[in-house]
Amino acid sequence: MDPPDEHRARFDRLFERHGQEVHRFFVRQGFSFDRAAELTQETFIRVYQGLSEFRGTSTPRTWIFSIARNLSLNTRRDERTQKRLGTTISLDELGPPEEEGPSAAAALPDRSAPDPLDGILRRERSERLWRAVDELPPRMGQCVRLRLEQERSYQEIADLLGVAIDTVKSQLHQAKGRLRETLGEQFGGLEALGGDR
Amino acid sequence: MSEERSDFRKSHQEGARSAAGEAGDGAHPGLDRLAAYHEGELPEAEAERVREHLSRCRECADLLLDWRDFARDEPSGAASAAAAAWERDRDRVREGVRRGVGAERGVDGGRSESPEGDAAYAGLRRGRRAPWLVAAAALAAATVSGVLLWQERVENRRPRQVEVASVLPEGSSVLRGREEEAEVLTGGGSRPVVLLHLGEPEEYPRYQARIVPPAGEGAAFVLELSPVPSGPLTVQLGRDPAPGEYRVVLSGVRDGERREVATYRFRVRTP
Numbered sequence: 218m219d220p221p222d223e224h225r226a227r228f229d230r231l232f233e234r235h236g237q238e239v240h241r242f243f244v245r246q247g248f249s250f251d252r253a254a255e256l257t258q259e260t261f262i263r264v265y266q267g268l269s270e271f272r273g274t275s276t277p278r279t280w281i282f283s284i285a286r287n288l289s290l291n292t293r294r295d296e297r298t299q300k301r302l303g304t305t306i307s308l309d310e311l312g313p314p315e316e317e318g319p320s321a322a323a324a325l326p327d328r329s330a331p332d333p334l335d336g337i338l339r340r341e342r343s344e345r346l347w348r349a350v351d352e353l354p355p356r357m358g359q360c361v362r363l364r365l366e367q368e369r370s371y372q373e374i375a376d377l378l379g380v381a382i383d384t385v386k387s388q389l390h391q392a393k394g395r396l397r398e399t400l401g402e403q404f405g406g407l408e409a410l411g412g413d414r
Numbered sequence: 415m416s417e418e419r420s421d422f423r424k425s426h427q428e429g430a431r432s433a434a435g436e437a438g439d440g441a442h443p444g445l446d447r448l449a450a451y452h453e454g455e456l457p458e459a460e461a462e463r464v465r466e467h468l469s470r471c472r473e474c475a476d477l478l479l480d481w482r483d484f485a486r487d488e489p490s491g492a493a494s495a496a497a498a499a500w501e502r503d504r505d506r507v508r509e510g511v512r513r514g515v516g517a518e519r520g521v522d523g524g525r526s527e528s529p530e531g532d533a534a535y536a537g538l539r540r541g542r543r544a545p546w547l548v549a550a551a552a553l554a555a556a557t558v559s560g561v562l563l564w565q566e567r568v569e570n571r572r573p574r575q576v577e578v579a580s581v582l583p584e585g586s587s588v589l590r591g592r593e594e595e596a597e598v599l600t601g602g603g604s605r606p607v608v609l610l611h612l613g614e615p616e617e618y619p620r621y622q623a624r625i626v627p628p629a630g631e632g633a634a635f636v637l638e639l640s641p642v643p644s645g646p647l648t649v650q651l652g653r654d655p656a657p658g659e660y661r662v663v664l665s666g667v668r669d670g671e672r673r674e675v676a677t678y679r680f681r682v683r684t685p
Contacts, residue, residue: 245483250499359469
């Protein structure tokens with residue numbers, strides 16, 4: 218088999234083995250079936266082009282996944298940029314028109330400056346919280362950090378830590394009690410932990 | 415999520431990052447190690463180090479959750495639908511890859527082995543090249559399109575404002591044209607959309623857009639643009655708008671005084 222044929226045969230094996238996996242990944246990332254097909258196509262164009270340079274420092278599967286993931290992230294970023302650029306207003310939703318005075322203001326972010334003192338107080342509260350979290354048992358602390366810092370769902374925390382979702386809820390419920398003991402009942406915001414059963 | 419809760423999280427997220435550093439617990443494990451962790455192939459002590467790292471490193475946690483989406487293969491309704499879609503599209507995608515690689519390398523004479531391959535490749539490239547907001551140079555401009563066009567852009571996730579006329583299906587009930595330098599929309603049951611490309615006007619502290627319907631069709635809608643949106647403002651006029659000439663009047667406002675900056679007009683006509 219000459220090199221071009223070998224290259225193509227190698228590519229075909231990868232496509233057969235991982236094509237559906239890549240397509241399914243894009244679907245799970247929220248793309249439509251048609252869009253997932255387009256992105257799968259783009260992924261494998263890059264696979265084909267990069268195959269001769271692929272040295273096997275990672276597995277082919279993780280390599281292909283990395284290409285697909287980068288494509289997904291870049292596509293999402295482009296879409297977010299476009300979305301951020303635009304605002305839509307429907308006159309149907311504005312109520313009756315008025316000759317004087319605005320019918321609606323375009324929904325735009327508040328640009329008011331934060332209070333510096335507020336920032337200092339928040340930072341102090343934050344430091345107290347994270348010191349208390351570091352005193353929790355490891356699994357409980359991991360659940361709290363994933364919930365509070367990364368805003369993960371119970372299912373995501375369970376998947377990340379490789380535990381059952383009920384374990385996550387239980388750990389967060391216990392953590393909330395312990396943190397209230399340490400920080401005081403008046404320390405607000407711990408309900409964000411959830412975990413209530 | 416309540417605003418208060420969101421504030422709480424935001425402030426503590428900053429604190430956690432400053433306390434532990436962005437990566438938190440040492441070097442990133444890397445995808446292959448994360449994949450091994452996900453498959454349960456790591457010794458417990460090493461798995462625990464990965465867990466601790468994940469709890470402190472958003473980047474790696476995101477990576478692992480994406481890997482989960484990639485590697486998971488459980489049967490479900492959605493998975494079955496995706497599998498069916500893949501069965502339908504697999505050959506088209508493969509041919510599209512072949513065509514794409516051939517075109518970029520200049521091999522195969524730039525020709526596909528099948529019309530489906532051409533279509534697949536062309537579809538992908540068209541999406542990539544599609545410009546967005548090409549007409550945004552002026553302080554303000556108004557264009558008109560129909561709901562059919564707008565829906566198509568949303569579904570494709572690639573707005574193609576300037577190419578919109580060329581993707582209209584034949585026999586569409588929506589026709590566009592120009593008449594005495596005004597855009598004309600003709601369509602049954604359609605919903606005109608006015609796009610305002612506002613740029614970054616600085617002359618006035620506030621701006622207003624007034625959508626003035628045809629004479630005898632009620633008062634104007636006044637949109638307060640304060641602050642001015644950083645991108646296009648899409649105004650949907652409502653279903654079956656009254657036929658006639660509409661005006662979009664853009665005004666700058668200072669000290670309660672309004673001064674017209676530009677006026678645009680378009681017509682809606684029933685078929």
